[in-house]
Amino acid sequence: MTNTITDTGNVAELLGLGPEEEISDMDATHEPTGKGIEFHVAMRGHTMRDMEELIVQAAAQLLVGKFGNDRLAKEIEAKTISLVSDKADKALSAVSAEIIDQPIIPKYPFMKSDEKPTTMREFIGLTGRDYLTAFVDVSGKPTTDRHYGKSRIQHLVEKYMEVAFKREIEKATNAAIMDVRKAIDDQHKAFLESEKARFREALAKTTA
Known part of the structure; x- marks a missing residue:
């Protein structure tokens, strides 16, 4: 494995910088190279910018190298789907509850004052009850014959x-x-x- 992670030349290509841009000559490596002297310096604006971008790009490449492109993409996709699903479930749950409790049969003038309009939830229950209590013949088809039906x-x-x-x-x-x-x-x-x-x-x- 090469010791170099990335350098300011690669960073310049990623940022789309042209040849007219002033670019520092720096490398990000896995291990110290033993070259040069280490000491504190005051950097010029463009040098500081290049150093920050180099650190960011090096960290990003190390992260991608650790997880692998395919695995990282799958984890991002799974996390995205999870977040979207959670939000969709919460939104749909509220909408479904609101819809199912909405009145579907209006309150008629002849209804008593304490009677409430039938909601979708109640209608589903009534429909199921009506279906199960309806009279059918021996083949299961609806019939009006109460004597032979069931x-x-x-x-x-x-x-x-x-x-x-x-x-x-x-x-x-x-x-x-x-x-x-x-x-x-x-x-x-x-x-x-x-x-x-x-x-x-x-x-x-x-x-x-």
């Missing part, structure tokens, strides 16, 4: 329970079938072993 929530619960019972019955049936098959296999194996033993005994007597 509420949609009853229909949905029965339909779910039917599927759940069917699934459990299939599991139990399959388990029973497996048990029967295993019992038959065990009996078959026992019978074969018995017949093999009887055949060996008969063969032994014949050869004796």
